Amino acid sequence: MKKNILVLFVLSGFIFSCKDDVELENENELITTIKLQFVNGSETKTFQFKDPDGDGGQSPVIDNITLKANTGYQVSVSFLDESKTPAEDLTTEVSEESDEHLVIFTSNPSSLGVYTYSDKDVNGFPVGLKGNYKTGNAGSGSLKVQLRHQPPVNNKAVKDGSVSPGSDDANVDFKININ
Amino acid sequence: MLQKGFISFFIFVLISIGTPAIILAQKVNCGCFVSGKIKDSHTGEAVSGALVEIKSERKAVFSDNNGDYRIDNLCEGKYLISVKILGFEEKTQTINLNHEYHWEVALDESEIHLGELNIVARKVETINSGLKTISAEIINQKSGETFGEIIKTISGVTVLNTGSNIVKPVIHGLHSNRILTINNGIKHEAQQWGNEHAPEIDPFLAKKITVIKGASSVRYGPEAIGGVILVEPADLIHREKIKTEINQFSMSNGWQNGLSAIAEGSLHKIKDLNWRIQISGKKGGDISTPEYKLANTGVQEFNFSLAGKYTIKKFDNELFFSQFNSKIAIFAGAHIGNLTDLAAAINRSKPLEIYTPDKFSYFIDRPFQDIQHNLLKIKSSIALKNGQNLTITFGNQYNFRSEVDALRGDKSTAQIFKISTQSLESIYKHKPIFGKINGIVGLNTSLQTNLTTGELKRPVKSSVLIPNFQSKNLGVFLTERYVKPNIEWEGGVRLDSRFMNVYYVKRGENLVNTDKFNNFRLSASSSINKIINPNFKIGYNVATAWKPPVVSELFSDGVHHGAATYEIGDKNLVSEKSLDNSVTLEFDSKKYQFESQFYINFINDYIFLAPTGNGVLTIRGAFPEFKYTQTDAILKGIDLSNRLNIINNLSIENHLSILWADDRVRNQPLIFIPANRSMTNLTWKLPSNIFLDEIKLSHQFIAKQRRLPAKSVFDQVENPEFKLIGGDYAQAPAAYQLFDIYLSKHFILKNKTRLNAGFEIKNLTNTVYRDYLNRFRYFSADQGINFIFRTNLTL
Numbered sequence: 001m002k003k004n005i006l007v008l009f010v011l012s013g014f015i016f017s018c019k020d021d022v023e024l025e026n027e028n029e030l031i032t033t034i035k036l037q038f039v040n041g042s043e044t045k046t047f048q049f050k051d052p053d054g055d056g057g058q059s060p061v062i063d064n065i066t067l068k069a070n071t072g073y074q075v076s077v078s079f080l081d082e083s084k085t086p087a088e089d090l091t092t093e094v095s096e097e098s099d100e101h102l103v104i105f106t107s108n109p110s111s112l113g114v115y116t117y118s119d120k121d122v123n124g125f126p127v128g129l130k131g132n133y134k135t136g137n138a139g140s141g142s143l144k145v146q147l148r149h150q151p152p153v154n155n156k157a158v159k160d161g162s163v164s165p166g167s168d169d170a171n172v173d174f175k176i177n178i179n
Numbered sequence: 180m181l182q183k184g185f186i187s188f189f190i191f192v193l194i195s196i197g198t199p200a201i202i203l204a205q206k207v208n209c210g211c212f213v214s215g216k217i218k219d220s221h222t223g224e225a226v227s228g229a230l231v232e233i234k235s236e237r238k239a240v241f242s243d244n245n246g247d248y249r250i251d252n253l254c255e256g257k258y259l260i261s262v263k264i265l266g267f268e269e270k271t272q273t274i275n276l277n278h279e280y281h282w283e284v285a286l287d288e289s290e291i292h293l294g295e296l297n298i299v300a301r302k303v304e305t306i307n308s309g310l311k312t313i314s315a316e317i318i319n320q321k322s323g324e325t326f327g328e329i330i331k332t333i334s335g336v337t338v339l340n341t342g343s344n345i346v347k348p349v350i351h352g353l354h355s356n357r358i359l360t361i362n363n364g365i366k367h368e369a370q371q372w373g374n375e376h377a378p379e380i381d382p383f384l385a386k387k388i389t390v391i392k393g394a395s396s397v398r399y400g401p402e403a404i405g406g407v408i409l410v411e412p413a414d415l416i417h418r419e420k421i422k423t424e425i426n427q428f429s430m431s432n433g434w435q436n437g438l439s440a441i442a443e444g445s446l447h448k449i450k451d452l453n454w455r456i457q458i459s460g461k462k463g464g465d466i467s468t469p470e471y472k473l474a475n476t477g478v479q480e481f482n483f484s485l486a487g488k489y490t491i492k493k494f495d496n497e498l499f500f501s502q503f504n505s506k507i508a509i510f511a512g513a514h515i516g517n518l519t520d521l522a523a524a525i526n527r528s529k530p531l532e533i534y535t536p537d538k539f540s541y542f543i544d545r546p547f548q549d550i551q552h553n554l555l556k557i558k559s560s561i562a563l564k565n566g567q568n569l570t571i572t573f574g575n576q577y578n579f580r581s582e583v584d585a586l587r588g589d590k591s592t593a594q595i596f597k598i599s600t601q602s603l604e605s606i607y608k609h610k611p612i613f614g615k616i617n618g619i620v621g622l623n624t625s626l627q628t629n630l631t632t633g634e635l636k637r638p639v640k641s642s643v644l645i646p647n648f649q650s651k652n653l654g655v656f657l658t659e660r661y662v663k664p665n666i667e668w669e670g671g672v673r674l675d676s677r678f679m680n681v682y683y684v685k686r687g688e689n690l691v692n693t694d695k696f697n698n699f700r701l702s703a704s705s706s707i708n709k710i711i712n713p714n715f716k717i718g719y720n721v722a723t724a725w726k727p728p729v730v731s732e733l734f735s736d737g738v739h740h741g742a743a744t745y746e747i748g749d750k751n752l753v754s755e756k757s758l759d760n761s762v763t764l765e766f767d768s769k770k771y772q773f774e775s776q777f778y779i780n781f782i783n784d785y786i787f788l789a790p791t792g793n794g795v796l797t798i799r800g801a802f803p804e805f806k807y808t809q810t811d812a813i814l815k816g817i818d819l820s821n822r823l824n825i826i827n828n829l830s831i832e833n834h835l836s837i838l839w840a841d842d843r844v845r846n847q848p849l850i851f852i853p854a855n856r857s858m859t860n861l862t863w864k865l866p867s868n869i870f871l872d873e874i875k876l877s878h879q880f881i882a883k884q885r886r887l888p889a890k891s892v893f894d895q896v897e898n899p900e901f902k903l904i905g906g907d908y909a910q911a912p913a914a915y916q917l918f919d920i921y922l923s924k925h926f927i928l929k930n931k932t933r934l935n936a937g938f939e940i941k942n943l944t945n946t947v948y949r950d951y952l953n954r955f956r957y958f959s960a961d962q963g964i965n966f967i968f969r970t971n972l973t974l
Contacts (some may be wrong), residue, residue, distance in 0.1 A: 030642070031798050054642060055738050055797040056745065057686045153474045153511045154465070154540045158533040165533050168517050171800035 030054050031090060031170050033080040034145060036065070038073040038133065045073075049145075049172045052082045065176040067113075069138045075115070075131050077103055079147065079170065095129055100151045103128025104163055106144040111136045112178055113143075125161040135178050143176045209254035213280045217246045217262060220285035220490075222608075223562040229264035229286070245614070262286065268416070288414055309392035309406070309720060309761055309776055315413075318385055319971050320921065320937060323428035323437050323461065326380045330408060334834035335392050335776065335818035337853040340953040341375040343433075343466050343962050344478040344507045345548075348378070349952070350392055351778060352814050352840045352852045353405025356729045357755075360408045361399065363499055365556050365574035368600035368627060370645070372731040374954060379503045379552035379578065381482040383426060383439035383459040386413040392818070393778060394759035396702040396724035397671040400623055400654050404724045404757040404782060415453040415488035415497070418444045425972045426459075432941075432965035433477065434539065435463030451490040458483040464541035469945045469963035471535035475511040477543050480504065493563070499556040507550070508543040510534070513958040514584075517800035518901075521743040525909045525957050551579040565610035566617075574602040594644055600627045618659035625652045629730070638684050638691060646683035646734050652676070658704075670705040677727050681734065698727040698754050718763040728752040732786050732807045738797065743908075745795040745802040746788060752809060757782045774820040785812035787849065789892035790906055792899030803901040808892060811843040828864040833857060839886065848886035850906045854914075854951050855882045875921040884911040884951045909957055915948035917941075935971040940964065 034049045045067070051060035067073065078091040094101045098121040105115035105128070113135040117126030150159040150166030158165040213233075217226045225246025232239040233250060235258060242248040250260075255277055263269040267286035274280045311333045321329045327338040327346030339347040339354050350358050360367040360378050370376050389409040396403045421444035429436050439459035446452040459482050466476040484501035512534030515521045529535065553576065560570035576599065583593040602625035611617050627650045633639035638647045658671030679696040704722035711717060735748035761778035786809050794801040816838035824830045840852040861876045887905030904910055923937040945964040949956035 034798065049798065051798055053687045056736055056747075056795060060796055060798065151545070153533050154536060154538075154542050154544055156533075156536070164523075164531055167515050167520050168799050170798050171517055171519065172798060 030081050030083055031079045031147070032082045033087075034147075034170055034172055035078045035080065036145065036174070037076045037078075038065075038067060039076075040068070040071055040073045047174060049174065050082070054083055062172070062174060065143060065174045067133075067135050067176070067178055069135055069178050071135050073133045073135070074118075075105075075133045077129055077145065091129065094147070095127070098127040098129075099123055099125070099157065099159055100149060100166075101127060101169075102148040102150060102159060102161070102163070102166075104144075104146040104148060105131070105133070106146070107176070108142045108144065109139070112139055112141050112176060121159070123157070123159070125159055138178050140175070140177045143174045144172070145174065146171045209252065211253045211255055211276050211278050211280075212249055212251045213253065213258075213260060213274065213276065213282060214247070214249040215282040215284060217242045217248065217264075217284045217286060218566075219267075220287050220562075223566045223568050225566070226264060226267070226286055229262050229267070229284075231260065231262050233258050233260050235259065287416055309763065309778075311390050311392065313388040313390075315386045318382065318388065319426065319935065320923070320939075320969075322383065322426050322439070322969050322971070323430060323435065323967065324382070326378055326382045326410075329382055330388055330390055332858075333390050333392075334820050334836045334858070335816065336390055337836070337856070337952065339374060339851075340950065340955070341377075342473075342476060342510050342513070342953070342955045344463075344476065345375050345377045347374065347376070348408060349853055350390065350406035350408075351780065351816055352838050352849075353780075356402050357405040357726060358408065359395075359399050359403045359406075360410065362410045362554065363412060363501075363556060364558065364572055365554060365576070366400065366602065366625075368576050368598065368602075368625075369552060369578040370580055370596055370598060372645075372729045375548075376580070379505070379550055380410055381459055381480075381484075381501070381503055383437075383482070384412050384441075384457055384484055384501065385410045387411045392776065393720060393761050394722040394724035394757050394780065395704070396675075397656055397673045397704040397722065398621075398658060400652070400673075401675050401677065401698075401700070401702075401724070402726045404726055404755065404759075404780075412455070412457075412484075412486070413443075415443065415455055415486060417451065417453060420444065423972075423974050426970070427972075428461075428967060428969040430463070430965055430967045432962055433463040433466045434541075435461060435478070437461030437480075449489070453488045455486040456484075457486075462541065465536070465539050467963050468960040469942075469947045470960065471529060472537070472539065473510050473512070473530070473959055474534045474536050474540075475508040475542075475544050475547075477508045477541050479506045479543065493561055495558075495560045495562075497556070497558040499554070499558075501554045503550070503552040505548075505550050506543055507548045509546040509548065510955060510958065511544070511546075513955050514546050515743055517797075518743050518802055519800055521908060521957065530959050546582070546584050549581045549583065551577075553577045566608070567610050568606075568608040570604075570606045570608075572602075572604045572606075574600070574604075576600045576602075594631075596629065596631055596645060598627065598629045600625060602626075615663070616659055616661050618657065621654075621656045623652070623654040623656075626650075627652070632684075636682050636691065636693075638682050641684040641686045641688070642737070643683075644735070644737060645730055646681050648679055648681040648730050650677055650679035652678075665710045667708045668706070671703065673702045675700055675702070675725075679727075679730070681730060683734065686736075694750065696727070696733070700725045700754060700756075714766055714768050716763075716765040716767075718765075720759070720761045720763075722759050724757045724759065726755045726757075728754065728786060735807065738799075738802055743802060744788075744790075744805045745797075747804065747806045749807045752786055752807060753784050755782055755784050755786055755809075770824050772820075772822040774818075776818040778814075778816055778818075780814040782812040782814065784809045785849075789850075790901065790903050791893045792891055792896035792901065794900035801900065803903065806893065810845070810892075812840065812849060813843050814838065814840045814849075828866075829862070831859065831861050833859045842888065842892075845888075845890055845892065847888045847890050850888050851952065852884065852886065854884040854911075856880060871922055871924050873921070873923045877919040877921070879917045879919075881915055881917075881950065883914040887911060911951050912949040912956055915946060915950075917946060917948070918943040930974065932972065932974040934973075935969075937967075937969040937971075939967040939969070941967065 032052050036047045038045045047063040047065045049062050081088040107113045113133050115133050117131045119127045119130040121127050147170035148166050149169040217229045227242050227244045229242045231248045238250050240248050240250055258274050261271040262284050325346040327348045330336050330348050331338050337349045339349050347354050356371050391407040394404055395407045399407050424441045426439040441457040443455035461480045464477045465472045481504045486499045489496045512530040555575040558572040562568050578598045580596045581593040604623050606619050606621040608619045629648050631643040631645055635647050654675040656673035660669040676699045681694045702723045706720040708718040733748045733750050735746040739746050759780040763776045766773040788805045791804045793804040795804050819835040822832040835857050837855045840849040857880045859878045863874045865871050919941045921939045926934045942964050947960045
């Protein structure tokens with residue numbers, strides 16, 4: 001009997017001793033660039049937040065957003081990793097996992113403009129890769145663009161259309177001028 | 180030598196076949212004598228006070244200070260002679276006495292069970308009076324708790340937590356790379372620098388944990404500024420029968436269950452080959468605070484070890500292998516993207532509902548840590564004549580750590596660290612000088628390689644937290660000890676050198692940079708103990724220690740996600756140098772015991788992380804910038820222990836730890852220093868005819884840390900972007916008190932099977948609290964009530 005226990009000990013030791021690290025990819029995915037596209041009829045305006053060397057190092061370059069007052073724009077947002085060559089477009093990954101992501105636009109002051117979502121995930125919650133921005137009267141302030149990552153907690157989906165769950169994958173303030 | 184070996188072989192055969200030796204004495208020449216020397220087979224040191232007895236003649240003597248004995252006035256004939264002393268296995272020998280007989284005895288250390296008391300006789304490692312030991316009994320009482328929680332029972336030792344499952348020991352306010360852990364004789368080498376990296380040690384294997392409070396670089400090498408923790412399994416001794424020990428625990432909080440099994444024995448086909456096999460595992464799920472559960476706070480562990488010891492003549496050879504595996508979930512609500520998330524989390528009195536589920540789960544989701552630590556040890560020691568001894572220990576360690584984050588896409592992205600360390604220690608114990616001065620000379624060498632990207636000298640990425648590096652360490656030391664009946668002195672010197680090459684790619688470049696860091700330093704120590712009277716002992720230690728800057732302090736450059744800080748290292752940091760003084764007073768009487776340690780540790784060029792007042796803008800928002808810098812620090816403190824036996828079997832003890840840690844340059848307190856605390860235990864040992872053996876009521880009081888830095892460490896930035904409270908995001912939490920109760924009973928079953936059962940309730944009052952040194956205090960309260968049932972079975 002005792003011998004059997006011993007054999008069991010030894011065997012179990014060998015079985016568990018192989019470290020399985022195949023499934024892990026030691027790769028840091030990085031958003032370096034946020035691209036905003038505002039379309040009104042034939043007019044297309046693009047603004048970027050760019051930090052190609054990632055956190056720290058060179059300071060990011062941020063475009064100032066200039067839009068016309070009391071005008072409706074169709075807005076699309078894309079996320080890129082430009083630290084790699086060629087640059088990688090992470091927008092597809094966000095849209096593939098749209099039920100875990102939420103883009104939020106916040107104008108400050110809020111009179112600068114109103115954002116409405118025009119896309120939905122599988123659960124009917126907004127995603128924010130596409131939407132409309134209706135500007136108000138002339139003024140200036142900031143436009144905050146956040147990409148909230150809201151992955152399931154203990155296998156349970158947490159995205160509810162609100163900002164609270166999860167954490168920021170991106171959080172950027174653009175200066176905005178409404179003329 | 181050969182003869183001695185032959186005699187011990189003869190004794191072995193006698194004992195192992197269990198020859199009944201009943202010998203009749205014949206009365207002829209009655210002027211005969213037996214004499215000899217008694218030694219510790221392991222260390223070769225003389226054993227004094229051993230009882231040498233010839234029962235049939237009712238004659239007995241004790242061995243003297245040199246281990247010598249002599250029994251006179253014996254008649255010629257055959258006798259059975261025995262030698263015994265507590266802590267060693269008894270030896271017997273049948274002798275044929277004809278005028279005189281010389282019997283040299285080498286005793287083997289043993290564990291002796293006296294009821295439930297476990298006494299292990301051992302050689303003294305050091306006389307440093309800051310040394311405190313945790314016995315197997317206490318370790319068993321705490322089975323299932325983390326290594327850090329177990330050693331917290333010593334006054335002056337506290338912990339640094341990241342949630343409940345990641346617990347790091349703190350000695351006299353110092354932690355991480357400022358304390359060393361010696362696991363089974365090998366310096367534990369992993370990624371100690373991180374606050375969220377707990378020591379990869381299986382407490383189930385430990386039979387004794389010793390903590391040396393205070394600087395101890397001379398014997399253990401650089402980095403031992405705060406102290407040393409020695410973790411030892413039981414010695415491998417000869418066993419007639421296989422000894423099996425099974426430990427089990429179940430906890431209501433997190434429904435954590437664990438099991439450990441140890442089997443040890445001796446092979447009888449090969450003489451003097453002793454072995455041990457041990458496995459342990461545990462699994463726990465979501466932890467509960469008094470008011471809510473915490474999502475993703477489970478833990479899984481699986482560990483095993485194999486050990487063998489083979490003694491041939493004067494050679495002791497040991498082989499040991501252990502593997503530690505753990506997977507630790509990181510509380511989902513503590514995963515933050517930026518400072519806005521952190522500020523929102525701090526302002527909530529309770530984490531968001533999605534992070535405090537009603538349903539319990541064992542599931543470990545991202546983010547989590549996945550860790551493996553392997554240790555191989557080969558040790559040989561040779562007992563030479565005149566008490567000399569040479570020991571060579573080789574160690575090989577491999578530490579794998581992956582920190583898996585919740586990131587976008589279907590990829591499990593992770594930071595992976597692989598660190599391997601080879602070490603060789605040679606220790607020579609010289610023969611006593613004038614029979615009074617004992618000492619050792621030692622040589623330590625080690626080679627450590629850390630790999631985070633590409634190959635060692637060809638790193639491919641600049642975005643790693645810790646760059647690739649290789650360090651070569653060399654140390655030589657000498658310690659001497661002088662012992663007289665009422666006074667002991669110990670002193671030593673050591674010279675160390677560390678050569679470290681760091682290979683990294685600069686941001687936005689492809690070129691590999693190599694930076695070299697060379698450090699040399701001398702350390703010295705001296706301890707003196709004076710026994711004033713049998714009840715009262717006084718001791719004084721003075722020691723220097725040092726720590727070269729760690730790679731994280733030199734090279735950090737990035738966001739530390741757990742802490743929401745942008746951390747920047749400084750390649751121009753120099754070694755920390757410490758001068759530690761401590762006075763100990765011990766009073767010991769039957770009714771009352773008192774122990775105290777007063778210490779003052781000056782650390783020049785103390786390295787720490789401080790906010791600059793600037794912010795670093797990243798795509799996830801702005802983070803406060805923290806830089807590593809140096810100052811001259813002073814840590815002063817008092818550890819006080821009082822124990823009073825109120826009446827028979829009822830005793831009360833109190834441990835008090837008080838610490839002041841200051842930046843001497845800026846005249847302000849240092850940050851993240853444990854708050855003052857008091858621990859009181861009321862223990863009642865009941866008579867054996869009652870259904871319980873022991874009831875213990877414990878109370879802990881942890882004060883609020885009011886000593887926080889107010890001034891900025893760096894030149895004051897105009898209009899700082901981040902306003903911090905004493906260098907921190909949140910106020911230090913309020914003081915709190917905890918009550919625990921522990922009940923135990925032991926049973927002796929048939930065939931000498933012993934069963935110890937313990938029942939404990941921790942945080943009896945289900946108090947809501949947050950601890951200053953728990954990194955998760957920003958996000959959630961600490962653990963609530965926990966019912967624990969433990970059994971320990973020995974057969």
